[in-house]
Amino acid sequence: MDDAGMDGRHSIGDDSAVVSGDDAIDPPESFRDRAVASDAGVYETFEREGPEAWRRAADLLDWERPYETVLDDDDPPFYEWFPEGRLNAAANCVDRHLDHRRNQLAIRWFGKRGERRSYTYLDLHREMNALAAGLRDLGVGEDDVVTLYLPMIPELPIAMLACARIGAPHNVVFAGLSAEALATRIDAADSEYLITCDGYYRREDAFNQKSKADNARLRIDGDLRQTVVVDRLGDALDVSLGDDEHAYESVVDAHDGETVEPVARDATDLLFVMYTSGTTGQPKGVEHATGGYLSQVAWTTRNVLDVRPDDTYWCAADIGWITGHSYGVYGPLALGTTTVLYEGSPDYPDRDRVWDLIERNAVSVFYTSPTAIRSFMKWGSEYPDAHDLSSIRLLGTVGESITPKAWRWYREHVGGDDVPVVDTWWQTETGAIALATLPGISPMKPGTVGPPLPGIDARVVDEDGDPVDPGEPGYLTIAAPWPGMLRGLREGDERYRREYWLEGDDGWRYRTGDGATVDEDGYITILGRVDDVINVRAHRFNTAELESAIVETDGVTEAAVVGDNDGQIVAYVTTRSGVDTDDPLREAISERLARSVGDVARPDRIVFTPELPKTRSGKIMRRLLEDIARGEEFGDVSALRNPEVVGEIESTVRET
Numbered sequence: 001m002d003d004a005g006m007d008g009r010h011s012i013g014d015d016s017a018v019v020s021g022d023d024a025i026d027p028p029e030s031f032r033d034r035a036v037a038s039d040a041g042v043y044e045t046f047e048r049e050g051p052e053a054w055r056r057a058a059d060l061l062d063w064e065r066p067y068e069t070v071l072d073d074d075d076p077p078f079y080e081w082f083p084e085g086r087l088n089a090a091a092n093c094v095d096r097h098l099d100h101r102r103n104q105l106a107i108r109w110f111g112k113r114g115e116r117r118s119y120t121y122l123d124l125h126r127e128m129n130a131l132a133a134g135l136r137d138l139g140v141g142e143d144d145v146v147t148l149y150l151p152m153i154p155e156l157p158i159a160m161l162a163c164a165r166i167g168a169p170h171n172v173v174f175a176g177l178s179a180e181a182l183a184t185r186i187d188a189a190d191s192e193y194l195i196t197c198d199g200y201y202r203r204e205d206a207f208n209q210k211s212k213a214d215n216a217r218l219r220i221d222g223d224l225r226q227t228v229v230v231d232r233l234g235d236a237l238d239v240s241l242g243d244d245e246h247a248y249e250s251v252v253d254a255h256d257g258e259t260v261e262p263v264a265r266d267a268t269d270l271l272f273v274m275y276t277s278g279t280t281g282q283p284k285g286v287e288h289a290t291g292g293y294l295s296q297v298a299w300t301t302r303n304v305l306d307v308r309p310d311d312t313y314w315c316a317a318d319i320g321w322i323t324g325h326s327y328g329v330y331g332p333l334a335l336g337t338t339t340v341l342y343e344g345s346p347d348y349p350d351r352d353r354v355w356d357l358i359e360r361n362a363v364s365v366f367y368t369s370p371t372a373i374r375s376f377m378k379w380g381s382e383y384p385d386a387h388d389l390s391s392i393r394l395l396g397t398v399g400e401s402i403t404p405k406a407w408r409w410y411r412e413h414v415g416g417d418d419v420p421v422v423d424t425w426w427q428t429e430t431g432a433i434a435l436a437t438l439p440g441i442s443p444m445k446p447g448t449v450g451p452p453l454p455g456i457d458a459r460v461v462d463e464d465g466d467p468v469d470p471g472e473p474g475y476l477t478i479a480a481p482w483p484g485m486l487r488g489l490r491e492g493d494e495r496y497r498r499e500y501w502l503e504g505d506d507g508w509r510y511r512t513g514d515g516a517t518v519d520e521d522g523y524i525t526i527l528g529r530v531d532d533v534i535n536v537r538a539h540r541f542n543t544a545e546l547e548s549a550i551v552e553t554d555g556v557t558e559a560a561v562v563g564d565n566d567g568q569i570v571a572y573v574t575t576r577s578g579v580d581t582d583d584p585l586r587e588a589i590s591e592r593l594a595r596s597v598g599d600v601a602r603p604d605r606i607v608f609t610p611e612l613p614k615t616r617s618g619k620i621m622r623r624l625l626e627d628i629a630r631g632e633e634f635g636d637v638s639a640l641r642n643p644e645v646v647g648e649i650e651s652t653v654r655e656t
């Protein structure tokens with residue numbers, strides 16, 4: 001077994017992951033007749049026009065100053081989209097809708113305790129402006145990075161927009177991450193301002209978020225000048241505020257009715273930074289530019305998710321990750337639609353919560369992850385079947401491969417078997433959807449993402465960069481820049497180039513880090529990551545990030561972390577001799593992960609083993625461990641340094 005790949009990491013020499021799609025399913029006629037994208041000529045148009053074709057995306061936005069150049073590719077891989085253009089993202093998401101739909105709902109929020117709040121575009125305008133004025137008052141200037149550490153409450157998108165309005169890039173940190181993780185991200189982003197909250201509900205319990213923020217503050221090297229604290233819990237939790245800490249309500253009240261002129265930003269100026277896991281244990285700060293990002297996000301929300309202003313649209317992803325940024329906030333608001341924002345969990349108070357919300361709000365477009373769909377399936381079709389879901393006209397999925405079985409279940413029980421299901425592939429770095437069927441045009445193949453979108457030059461290639469034959473595994477790469485692409489990394493140009501780009505004879509290629517196959521029709525099936533990133537429970541982790549936390553636990557010597565078929569985290573752990581491999585140790589490991597990374601990183605299974613399987617060169621065979629966790633066949637292991645441990649691990653896994 002050889003694990004040296006194109007970039008010195010794993011190769012993808014087996015086809016164990018996902019079987020390529022069954023028979024193609026045509027878009028339903030009723031949908032096709034009304035679809036935004038209904039002209040199959042769009043593929044050819046983009047091909048013919050090249051980057052110029054992306055004007056269509058930029059034209060969905062209002063520009064303060066028009067751009068002249070679409071793409072400046074003089075200095076690859078540092079591409080600039082719409083470079084002379086100037087615009088403000090918040091003005092595009094809110095102000096420009098006031099003429100026609102000021103009283104239309106922008107956000108319908110549902111809290112964990114059954115609370116509701118609704119914001120019209122006018123309401124959103126008012127609160128965003130008040131907060132923008134307040135932030136300025138606290139000293140936030142253009143290009144100052146503001147860290148947002150908030151759960152799924154309206155104040156989160158409002159704070160993002162307020163930041164965008166004054167040209168302050170936001171740095172949203174998922175609320176479930178730990179104090180340590182928050183501190184790392186505040187420092188790495190050079191952020192001196194924080195917006196957080198007192199706490200939030202987890203099931204029945206009030207959970208203290210502010211104490212995590214306080215804890216982070218003690219750890220950072222830099223200086224947090226000002227903190228704004230949203231009162232989410234009211235009387236359920238009292239937190240005291242220090243000198244440079246301010247209640248969100250008082251900041252907003254003090255500036256109520258003020259308007260702040262939106263700051264015109266260069267298209268290439270930073271809109272936000274989002275930390276994500278890469279090929280090392282340290283997360284990397286992905287930077288998105290204002291113009292290109294917003295253009296492609298708006299274009300794909302319209303053309304792939306088919307969202308229009310009169311929809312009630314629900315993207316169930318947490319805003320703390322890229323899906324929530326692009327398709328929970330910027331995309332739908334740029335198009336002036338009504339979006340649902342849900343704080344709770346899908347099975348509380350009961351397992352029909354999602355279907356109940358869809359029915360009550362007549363949600364027409366619903367976008368979620370295979371992880372969620374797997375849970376829905378497990379809970380049973382009686383839950384969706386008991387609700388009238390006829391308002392739904394399109395379903396989307398993102399984040400990992402969906403099995404044909406789950407795809408069909410989703411379409412049948414949620415979509416009434418007569419709606420398109422779009423499987424969308426993209427990444428934090430791509431900013432926006434890059435592979436997907438166009439729902440009114442392309443046939444769907446369950447289990448297969450689909451072809452690249454028009455204008456996306458995605459290819460599945462071998463180690464030399466040559467296209468692979470249909471059905472053969474290869475590396476998913478993108479051979480030409482696209483507007484939503486990251487403009488760089490917070491860690492600098494060198495890291496950006498090294499992490500993502502390869503220069504070949506025919507130009508620069510972006511490496512996605514995913515393995516894939518392509519069929520005769522050009523439909524791409526994703527096989528999973530070929531680097532050390534794992535996608536579990538709709539979160540993205542680097543294995544080293546988790547493993548280094550685990551080995552900090554007393555008694556632990558080595559660890560390897562993989563994801564299983566249910567999107568769960570499985571940790572293989574070795575200990576010093578004489579250490580009891582029992583539940584208290586499991587608990588200690590779990591606590592350690594919660595402390596270093598966050599509760600989201602607690603492992604679902606911990607498998608103690610005397611040794612980890614290694615190659616002769618001493619590299620841990622994570623793929624083999626993944627196959628074992630998934631109960632899948634694996635190849636010959638005789639070339640390992642310690643083949644005898646494999647059988648032992650397998651039987652332990654079967655018992656747990």
Ligand code: WTA
Pocket residue numbers: 276321322323397398399400401402423424425426427428429449512513514526528529535539540
């Ligand atoms: C995976 C999430 C299969 C892939 C938007 C990618 C997918 C990583 C799909 C990015 C899909 C995303 N089918 N795999 N439809 N969509 N992925 O940055 O491995 O959190 O590289 O962005 O998720 O995860 P990220």
